[in-house]
Amino acid sequence: MTKSEYVVEMRKITKDFGGFKANDQVDLKVKPGEIHALLGENGAGKSTLMNILSGLLEPTSGEILLNGEPVKIDSPTAANRLGIGMVHQHFMLVDAFTVTENIILGNEPSHLGVIDRKKATKEIKELSDKYGLAVDPNAKVRDISVGMQQRAEILKTLYRGANILIFDEPTAVLTPQEIEELIGIMKSLVAEGKSIILITHKLDEIRHAADRCTVIRRGKSIDTVEVKGTTSEELAEMMVGHSVTFKIPKDPAKIGAPILNVKGLKVNESRGLPAVKGIDFTVHGGEILGIAGIDGNGQTELIEALTGLRKVAAGSVVIQGKDVTNAPVRKITETGVAHVPEDRQKYGLVLQMSLSENLALQTYYQKPMSRHGILNYHEMRKEALRLIREYDIRTTNEQLKAGELSGGNQQKAIVARELDRNADLIIVSQPTRGLDVGAIEYIHRQLIDQRDQGKAVLLVSFELDEIMNLSDRIIVLHDGKIAGEVHPETTTEQELGLLMAGSSVQAAAQEVK
Amino acid sequence: MLKVSQPIKKILVPLISILLGFLVGAIVMLIFSYSPIQAYTSMFQGALGSMSGIGETLRQATPLIFTALGFSVAYSAGFFNIGMSGQALAGWVASVWVALAYPNLPTYLLLPLAIIVGALAGGLIGAIPGVLRAFFGTSEVIVTIMLNYVVLYTSTYLLQNVMPKSFRSSTDSTQTISAHASLRMGWLQNIFGGSRINAGLFLAVIAIIIFWIMMKKTTLGFEIRSVGMNPFASEYAGMSSKKTIILSMVISGVLSGLGGVVEGLGTYQNFFTQTSSLSIGFDGMSVALLGGGSALGILLASLLFSILKIGGLGMQTGAGVPFEIVNIVIAAIIFFVAIDYVIGLLFKQKKATGTNTGAKPEQVIHQPKGGSEI
Ligand SMILES: Nc1ncnc2c1ncn2[C@@H]1O[C@H](COP(=O)(O)OP(=O)(O)OP(=O)(O)O)[C@@H](O)[C@H]1O
Numbered sequence A: 001m002t003k004s005e006y007v008v009e010m011r012k013i014t015k016d017f018g019g020f021k022a023n024d025q026v027d028l029k030v031k032p033g034e035i036h037a038l039l040g041e042n043g044a045g046k047s048t049l050m051n052i053l054s055g056l057l058e059p060t061s062g063e064i065l066l067n068g069e070p071v072k073i074d075s076p077t078a079a080n081r082l083g084i085g086m087v088h089q090h091f092m093l094v095d096a097f098t099v100t101e102n103i104i105l106g107n108e109p110s111h112l113g114v115i116d117r118k119k120a121t122k123e124i125k126e127l128s129d130k131y132g133l134a135v136d137p138n139a140k141v142r143d144i145s146v147g148m149q150q151r152a153e154i155l156k157t158l159y160r161g162a163n164i165l166i167f168d169e170p171t172a173v174l175t176p177q178e179i180e181e182l183i184g185i186m187k188s189l190v191a192e193g194k195s196i197i198l199i200t201h202k203l204d205e206i207r208h209a210a211d212r213c214t215v216i217r218r219g220k221s222i223d224t225v226e227v228k229g230t231t232s233e234e235l236a237e238m239m240v241g242h243s244v245t246f247k248i249p250k251d252p253a254k255i256g257a258p259i260l261n262v263k264g265l266k267v268n269e270s271r272g273l274p275a276v277k278g279i280d281f282t283v284h285g286g287e288i289l290g291i292a293g294i295d296g297n298g299q300t301e302l303i304e305a306l307t308g309l310r311k312v313a314a315g316s317v318v319i320q321g322k323d324v325t326n327a328p329v330r331k332i333t334e335t336g337v338a339h340v341p342e343d344r345q346k347y348g349l350v351l352q353m354s355l356s357e358n359l360a361l362q363t364y365y366q367k368p369m370s371r372h373g374i375l376n377y378h379e380m381r382k383e384a385l386r387l388i389r390e391y392d393i394r395t396t397n398e399q400l401k402a403g404e405l406s407g408g409n410q411q412k413a414i415v416a417r418e419l420d421r422n423a424d425l426i427i428v429s430q431p432t433r434g435l436d437v438g439a440i441e442y443i444h445r446q447l448i449d450q451r452d453q454g455k456a457v458l459l460v461s462f463e464l465d466e467i468m469n470l471s472d473r474i475i476v477l478h479d480g481k482i483a484g485e486v487h488p489e490t491t492t493e494q495e496l497g498l499l500m501a502g503s504s505v506q507a508a509a510q511e512v513k
Numbered sequence B: 001m002l003k004v005s006q007p008i009k010k011i012l013v014p015l016i017s018i019l020l021g022f023l024v025g026a027i028v029m030l031i032f033s034y035s036p037i038q039a040y041t042s043m044f045q046g047a048l049g050s051m052s053g054i055g056e057t058l059r060q061a062t063p064l065i066f067t068a069l070g071f072s073v074a075y076s077a078g079f080f081n082i083g084m085s086g087q088a089l090a091g092w093v094a095s096v097w098v099a100l101a102y103p104n105l106p107t108y109l110l111l112p113l114a115i116i117v118g119a120l121a122g123g124l125i126g127a128i129p130g131v132l133r134a135f136f137g138t139s140e141v142i143v144t145i146m147l148n149y150v151v152l153y154t155s156t157y158l159l160q161n162v163m164p165k166s167f168r169s170s171t172d173s174t175q176t177i178s179a180h181a182s183l184r185m186g187w188l189q190n191i192f193g194g195s196r197i198n199a200g201l202f203l204a205v206i207a208i209i210i211f212w213i214m215m216k217k218t219t220l221g222f223e224i225r226s227v228g229m230n231p232f233a234s235e236y237a238g239m240s241s242k243k244t245i246i247l248s249m250v251i252s253g254v255l256s257g258l259g260g261v262v263e264g265l266g267t268y269q270n271f272f273t274q275t276s277s278l279s280i281g282f283d284g285m286s287v288a289l290l291g292g293g294s295a296l297g298i299l300l301a302s303l304l305f306s307i308l309k310i311g312g313l314g315m316q317t318g319a320g321v322p323f324e325i326v327n328i329v330i331a332a333i334i335f336f337v338a339i340d341y342v343i344g345l346l347f348k349q350k351k352a353t354g355t356n357t358g359a360k361p362e363q364v365i366h367q368p369k370g371g372s373e374i
């Protein structure tokens, strides 16, 4: 048998969605034992290509070879059998099941028709020890962290004997520490002889982890390069087609009047335990206040309380001089608040509705979108087309269901809808999660623009770069309290990291010196 | 594999479901040695073969249109209303009661009054599970099922113990309502050979149009659809899912109540003791599902349903086929429509090469949850 140089070879793959080619003659060749990155703008067709490889979508034309042999992958089961496993960006786990149950689901080891739990648990234990994938096999999925859920997903593919692993934007939802761990895990997997295809928008992750990188632009494969010897700038340029600015220059802030005033705010999380434990801060017009912190330190609850989605337990929220503590969402919105929510698929969009309806989600009840309760679809479409143009949302048309947009373009749609409303207070949570560098640059510019127009911007992000580049002031949340306030010019990522871990400002400053 | 485009598929799939239903019915009849050809001939003869048959078919479709619309409104808001029988019954009793209480009011006052009171009674019964779900998270399925019984037995109690004796003609039936409250129209009945067809049909057509406008063109319809598809995003956008759920249930109840009103003021002209929950409630559910929740779909599905029901009587008299077999045919059709997803797979090939979605089964299953980035 002649062994091919490549484990996976996708040749001239084309995928046509009703006249729109999401993939157009794409070539992808993966060597055994390598981490192969797939880079491309939002909507370039990366997920589509990987869904084809994992049997979720059928290509319109093109062929796939595994180890030199042509194969037909017409279902996820077939992909499984061929040793291809995919870790999706949005996990596919059953919340109410334990980690073990999720891993063996559809593949249960049984003895006389009874699930052999012992055997399963043992096998999973062995696998997780072997690859350093720490999971609690008996914990329910809904009770474990996102990082552990992801490790469970990886175990699931390994348990099914996957030899070729596909990771679709695995790091978008992870903390920096978890990303480090994940890269370590991936490296040990390829050391085993497995091959990995990694989709990510973060160039330094590619430089860190990947051996080679294939760049896709607007459905076409541009080039495959060795990662060593290629700079981030070169990668970005290849992907977007022009040069990209990573750090956006900005003028000093012209601080205006206070717009958001938070006093003694306490908020409980869903189980009734305190999540935000008494915090005070103010955001002025003309400034960007960054909230840094590790996921799960009260950021989500804080933002939900400010926007009316969650009850305030104590304290007050004043926007533009109006007390909006525990006010209904719409009243807060109408006070002049825009909100880009953290979870774009749960809160930001109605996935089954069209893009144009989603773009009107905040304004449908006002003129000119409707009059006396009758919707004006003509106006809605006109507005949608304008937003699609101005914010460069890549879509086939405005009637496409929001769920059919690529992940990044879903986010762009939300940002477009929110920023376009000309609100005085802009609350953005993870605004660039899952966006390509070009789109990130664009959204960062927009946020700085808004600040320069005198708007108050409250930015929550787990990305230290983003916080450091954009903020005029930074407060660090730790365990529901403000661990400290620092200025980006005078602080370092190291100091921020220590504050996020719970040190006091003095202690952190000491240690950094 | 058949290659068709998306809109054609939308029409073909229910048509094939219906044909398969008839086919299964035919097989069942053959097994019990009845002649399917004779049976189906007498079925269509009975339903459409005479003006009075057509009139009865249209009469039968009228309440079904109302209950199907009612089901669809609630369903769009993510609410599974199984309580349409009770809501319709409430509408029936209330409208007849008003008609009997003020028999001498002029038509232009009495008829609208009776209709409105009946509709409100339905809306009130519909509001109960809506409020319970909105404020206490109670399962609407259980509440609506139980309310069907509550209304059923309450109606008997009201008839036998609360209504003034003068309203009753016997212990289990009211007097006939006065002509001032009747939905029947002489000229219409004359055209349709003296059948019980009545002006309720026009109300139903108006209701279909209003339903279509409401769901597609109004902000209320937008909110109902949005809350049904994603309550979280709807809250985020400042809609009140509580308000929307209650409102959609009230509208659903009002429509179901009107279904009962046309039975009372149109078909039967009185109220009599019911021994089980009204079938128009459950049939309305099937009609709504068969019609895919769209206005036109509901109209066509209600007609099909009525043809089966009215024609079924003809099958019995004309071909000696017991009504139970007719019910099997109806059930088979609903069954095949319910699994239209499977029938849709017949057309898979074309999807992969052309039209809108290239999704394979697995993906389609994941998508409604909105969980997967595709
Ligand atoms: N079912 C569908 N119908 C029509 N168009 C679709 C469908 N699914 C995807 N698309 C389009 O195909 C294009 C590629 O989408 P894909 O999800 O592959 O992008 P991506 O490279 O993964 O982007 P991102 O980085 O934003 O996740 C997008 O423009 C998207 O709108």
Ligand SMILES: [Mg+2]
Residues within 6 Å of the ligand: A046, A047, A048, A406, A407, A408, B373
């Ligand atoms: Mg993607």
